[in-house]
Amino acid sequence: MDNFVRDKLTEWNFSEYIDRFKDEEIDKESFLLLDEKAFANLIPKLGPRYTFQEKHKAIQKELENDGTATGSQVQTSSTMAWASLDQAAAPSISPQGKIKHPHTFPSTSTPPKQLCFSKPTQPTSKFERQAMEAAETCVTQVLDKLKTLPKNELIDYLKGKMTKLRTGVKNKVLVGIFGKTGAGKSSLINAILGEQNFLPNGANISACTSVMIQVEANMTNYSYEAEIEFISKEEWEKDLKSHLDIMSDENDNKNEELVKVATAKIQAFYGKDGVGKSLNDLMKGEHFREIPEFLSPTNTVKKISCGTASELSGKIACYTRSDNKMAAKHYWPLVKCVTIKVPNTKELLEHIVLLDLPGTGDCNKTRDDMWKSHLSQCSSVWIVNDIQRAASEREPWMILESSFSYLIQGGECENITFICTKTDAINPKNYLGSPGLKNTELHLNLEKKGAAERKRGCIQHRNEQAKIMLGERFNDEVVKKKPFIQMENIFQVFTVSAEEFQNDENPILEQEQTEIPQLKQVLEDMNERHSMTAVKDYVSGVYGILSLIKAANSNDSTMVEMKSNMYQLLKDSLEEQISTITSLMTKHYNDLQKLLSEGVAKSEKSCLQIANDKVITPKARKDGRGYHRTLSSLCRNNGFCRSTNGDITDLNKTLAESMYTAINEKFAVIFPNAGTTGESIYEKICNFSIISDNMAKEWENTPMSLYLMFLTTEENVLKDKLKRDVLLKKKVIYESLTDEVKIIMCPCYEEASNISGKGTLTKTRDLLVQHIDSSKYMFANAQKKMLEGFKKLMAYIEQTLSTEILESLKQSLKTPNSLSLPDVSDQLKNMETYKMLALRDRTSQI
Numbered sequence: 001m002d003n004f005v006r007d008k009l010t011e012w013n014f015s016e017y018i019d020r021f022k023d024e025e026i027d028k029e030s031f032l033l034l035d036e037k038a039f040a041n042l043i044p045k046l047g048p049r050y051t052f053q054e055k056h057k058a059i060q061k062e063l064e065n066d067g068t069a070t071g072s073q074v075q076t077s078s079t080m081a082w083a084s085l086d087q088a089a090a091p092s093i094s095p096q097g098k099i100k101h102p103h104t105f106p107s108t109s110t111p112p113k114q115l116c117f118s119k120p121t122q123p124t125s126k127f128e129r130q131a132m133e134a135a136e137t138c139v140t141q142v143l144d145k146l147k148t149l150p151k152n153e154l155i156d157y158l159k160g161k162m163t164k165l166r167t168g169v170k171n172k173v174l175v176g177i178f179g180k181t182g183a184g185k186s187s188l189i190n191a192i193l194g195e196q197n198f199l200p201n202g203a204n205i206s207a208c209t210s211v212m213i214q215v216e217a218n219m220t221n222y223s224y225e226a227e228i229e230f231i232s233k234e235e236w237e238k239d240l241k242s243h244l245d246i247m248s249d250e251n252d253n254k255n256e257e258l259v260k261v262a263t264a265k266i267q268a269f270y271g272k273d274g275v276g277k278s279l280n281d282l283m284k285g286e287h288f289r290e291i292p293e294f295l296s297p298t299n300t301v302k303k304i305s306c307g308t309a310s311e312l313s314g315k316i317a318c319y320t321r322s323d324n325k326m327a328a329k330h331y332w333p334l335v336k337c338v339t340i341k342v343p344n345t346k347e348l349l350e351h352i353v354l355l356d357l358p359g360t361g362d363c364n365k366t367r368d369d370m371w372k373s374h375l376s377q378c379s380s381v382w383i384v385n386d387i388q389r390a391a392s393e394r395e396p397w398m399i400l401e402s403s404f405s406y407l408i409q410g411g412e413c414e415n416i417t418f419i420c421t422k423t424d425a426i427n428p429k430n431y432l433g434s435p436g437l438k439n440t441e442l443h444l445n446l447e448k449k450g451a452a453e454r455k456r457g458c459i460q461h462r463n464e465q466a467k468i469m470l471g472e473r474f475n476d477e478v479v480k481k482k483p484f485i486q487m488e489n490i491f492q493v494f495t496v497s498a499e500e501f502q503n504d505e506n507p508i509l510e511q512e513q514t515e516i517p518q519l520k521q522v523l524e525d526m527n528e529r530h531s532m533t534a535v536k537d538y539v540s541g542v543y544g545i546l547s548l549i550k551a552a553n554s555n556d557s558t559m560v561e562m563k564s565n566m567y568q569l570l571k572d573s574l575e576e577q578i579s580t581i582t583s584l585m586t587k588h589y590n591d592l593q594k595l596l597s598e599g600v601a602k603s604e605k606s607c608l609q610i611a612n613d614k615v616i617t618p619k620a621r622k623d624g625r626g627y628h629r630t631l632s633s634l635c636r637n638n639g640f641c642r643s644t645n646g647d648i649t650d651l652n653k654t655l656a657e658s659m660y661t662a663i664n665e666k667f668a669v670i671f672p673n674a675g676t677t678g679e680s681i682y683e684k685i686c687n688f689s690i691i692s693d694n695m696a697k698e699w700e701n702t703p704m705s706l707y708l709m710f711l712t713t714e715e716n717v718l719k720d721k722l723k724r725d726v727l728l729k730k731k732v733i734y735e736s737l738t739d740e741v742k743i744i745m746c747p748c749y750e751e752a753s754n755i756s757g758k759g760t761l762t763k764t765r766d767l768l769v770q771h772i773d774s775s776k777y778m779f780a781n782a783q784k785k786m787l788e789g790f791k792k793l794m795a796y797i798e799q800t801l802s803t804e805i806l807e808s809l810k811q812s813l814k815t816p817n818s819l820s821l822p823d824v825s826d827q828l829k830n831m832e833t834y835k836m837l838a839l840r841d842r843t844s845q846i
Contacts, residue, residue, distance in 0.1 A: 004028040012055050017043060032059070128535050131834045135542040138827040139166060142549070145822035154552065154815050158545060165541045171724070172216070173530060174377045175523070176355045176407075178399055179384030184421030184498060188384060189215060189354060191498035191516050192523070193342055198309040199356075211320050211332050212370060213356035217349035218341035224312040225341040228302040228319050230294045230334050231366045233283075239333075240266070240282055242636055245756065247275075258633065268330035294334055312340070336366055348523050351530035368642055375403060376411035376731050380526070387420035387462065387495060391469035397477050402648035404482065405660070409667060410734040412727055414674040417492050418474070419519070420466050424497040424508060428454045431462065455508050463495035482664075490674070494519050537720065539834050544713025546828045548812055551706035553821050560817075562704055567813040570711070573690040574805050578798055581684050585794045588670050588679070592663060592790060596783040599662030603779040607655050608772055615651045616765050628761030635752040635764065639742055652745060655772065656737040656782060671730040685722050685797070689715055690805060707812050714808040722800060726793065733789040740785040744778035745771065 005026055009018050020042055026034075034042070034056065043049040139162050146159050179185035186199035199213070218225055231239075243262035266274045266282070274282060288294050293302040302319075306312040319331045320338055342349065355374055358367075385396045400416070407413040432443050432454070446457045474491045494515045500507050501514040511517055613619060616631070630649070634641040639651040653660070669677045676683055691708055699705050748771035752764045 002027045005031050012052065014043075014048070014052060017048075128532065131535055131539050134830050134834065135539045138542050138546060138824075138831060141827060142546070142822060142824060149820065149822070154811060155821070157811050158549065158821075161541070161545050165538060165545075172351055172353050173379045173526060174353050174355050174374065175380045175382060175526075176357045176375060176378035176413075177382045177384060178357055178396065178403075179382075180395060183384045183386055185356065185384045187498040188419065188421060188496060188516075188519075189356070191496075191501050192348070192354075192520055193309075193345060195309040195342075196502055198313055198342075211335050212337045212358060212367070212374065213320065214337065214339040215349070215354040215356070216339065216341055216352070217345040218343045219346065219350065222343045223305045223307065223341075224309050224343065225306075226304045226312055226316045226319075227339040227341075228293075228304070228316070228331075228335055229337045229339070230291070230300050230302070231336045232300070233295060235366045236294075236334055237279070237283055240279055242633075244279060258630070265333040269333050271329075290329065291331060291334070309342070316340075336370060348520065348527060351527050351534070352523055368637060368640060371642070372406055372640075375406045378407060378411060378413050380415040380417065381407060381413055382417045382419050384419045384421055386425075387423050387466055388425070390418070390420040390466055391473060397473070398647055401477065401481075404478070405653065405734075408482075408673060409660075409664060410731050412673055412731075414490070415492065416474075416478075416490055417494065417522075418470050420463070420470075420493070420495045422497065422499070423459050423463055423495045423514075424500045426455065426458050426462065428458045431458045452508055456513070459497075459509065460513070466495055467493045537717065539831070540713045540716055543828075543831050543835060544710040546824050546831060547706040547713075548710035549821050549824045550828050551703060551710070551812070552815060552817055553823065554703050554817050556703060556817075559703060562702070563707070563813045566699070566704060566707065567809055569695065570690045570809055570813075571806070573692065573695075574802065574809075577688050577690055578801055581681075581688065581801075582794065582798060584679065584684055585681065585790075585797070588666070588681075589787065589790055589794065591666055593783075593787055595662045595666055596659060596786060599659030600779040600783050602658035602662070603656070604776045606658060607776065607779070608769065610657055611651065611655055611772055612769070614654050615649055616768050628764060631761065631764050632753060632755070635749040635768075638749050639745055650738070651768075652738045652742040655741050655745070656779075659737050659779060659782060667734065671726075671734075681726055681797075682723055685719050685726065688719060688801070691715075710812055711808055715805070718801070718804050722797060725800075726797070729789070729793050729796070733786060733793065736785045736789050737782040740782040741778050744775050744781065747771075748775075 005021055005028060006018060008031070009015060009021065021031075024042065026042075039049050039053055039056075043052055143159065143162050146155055146162075149155055177185060177189070190196060190198045193215070199215075243266060246258050246262045247266075263275060270277070270282060270287065285295065291302065293299055304312065304315050306315060316338060318329060319335050321330075321332060355378065357371065357375065381400075383396050383400060385393060390396075396418075407416075428446070428451070431437070432446060437443060442457065442461050446454045449457065470493050471491070478491075496516055496519060497509060497514045498516065500509040501511065501516040615634070618627075630641060630643065634649055634651060641649045643649070669679050670681060672680050672682070689712075691712060696705075696708060699708060748767060752767050755763050755767070
């Protein structure tokens, strides 16, 4: 340890950690290179660690903004910033349920309008802009030079690489938002976007619960735009037939709730006169003249562009909500999804999509399939509920529980956020007089305060209590029930008031106390991390290609033998590295095979009882009143039904339940959405490298180091691609059990959906039971399907690594030198400042 480190720790009031830093031999240079992992090791407690991290960032910014800083200082500072921000922690919840924020949050203000840059990302920090500008300039200059040269294999390869860098598109991050009508979901989104009258609030919404709304940044112009995607004409016809059957049912056990939904959808589009008309009348082309996109076989998306948010809100109202006061037609029953693009939201939504997920369903297969698909793509989920019912209400937890497998095991969700809304809606007198109020000191202190202070104190006390209770309930509802899921830092709670955040006249709460700025900061941090990743990928690719061109231009005759030796060494290393991945995956395959066999045996023995108890004859509905229509809806939708209260019934997944129970723990070890398990495929891919430390050191000061730089950057690009591909294939593998069961059950569903009249419920139940009993081979089929999927994943990883790396080796080490490639010495020199971005530690991004 040197004086610099000791002085900084003393200055920042971290003297108690001096010995720990001394034991780890942290000097000034290593101090400036500390990253998130180092913070966690050196300062175990979250509170002090976050404070230290903020002060550490201040040094980075000082170095970055200091015009007299040397190139190496800027490089060190920026590299440190990348490592830290890549793993920036979202606010977490303590065991007591209290939020711990890693940041201080500034007051929000409306950003000035500015042109949006969209190739391939728009950097926000000074260093990002410098890195992107330098890389873009290099690409333009080198591509111009390459275009003038005669074609050969290497030149075509280089041009292809650089062009792909320019046109590469990063996947956006989906944040799924649940919340029933009236929970304050639209007001929350409006507050986050800084638009008071954008999405309509719950008071104006009645029957729009099946319309999915995506909100993202408009990166091309200043307009507020909407893209409305319709379901197909055939799907609407099938929908109508189902609704007419429900409405015409004269069975004593008819489900009045489904009748209400069917009637509302027909009246919304056709008006009251539509009720009672035949299917042929309702499908006549005259009804769809105002929406030609619906009838078009090629252009099924309607686009609307406006100058203001309120104008767009007015124009899309008929596509997103039902309002009896509106004279215009309601088109929402025909809408699959609405995508809204908002200008000047780059810092929030350049890489983020807010997905307003309808918590309720109406048994429409197209929308339900889209709902499940989008749910599995959500990296984060927000559950929005009125604070007065946040801890006690069952519905949000029911939606979370029924959606959990789509989010976690069959999805990519890393974070679940519970957002309590309308925190300002409180009566201090009633609250202080509540017999359940435990904090008597609060009661006594606030009685002596003014009205505003009393209300603020009650709001803050209730907020803290809500966080504690929700933390406890999450532990009971999720952690204890699903111990195989890594739950560390997965849950967080915000208590927000959109009303107070937008209140410019005598607000009770300060901006930060509304927690809207904190929620915005979470999005900004998430957006910035992905922006930085995009910049690093781009800079890394450019630096690697420049290194290859520079190396291939060498006339050194001794490099011929060196290249040949390096090629053989790296080829041998490739085979060895692939072998380690294959060995791990073979072990996982054998474990899964054993567990699935156990699951098959249990399924064959208990599937009928489980299906009866949970779906076919649920204990709570044994009298059957109204349930036959729910069961019929499920059959019409191939075994899946999302009810009007948000509950999910999935007979296929229920039948495969014993198989999922058998594999869930192992599956979470192989495919964790976040964190490390020591045996995950993601970790193995991140640790993959054909270049050992000894090799890198041996060739460090030779011309061959340029080839190693190129190969290192190619490895990084390939590993990123593989990790994303594995995540996508993991979802397919997990859902393969349900999908195979559905294939075997579909003939039964089709037959059952045609049953009508008296005795429908009994006939449907009997048919389902008979089919399940005679089709137990479906579990062995499902086992085979999952194992085939896993085996294909093994082969894909092996083949991709082998093919891609060998191609990189061939183009770099098997190609003759002195091919009259352009001189890129100046470009490479200009990129030296950003070299560490190309050599970033990818294992930190597991």
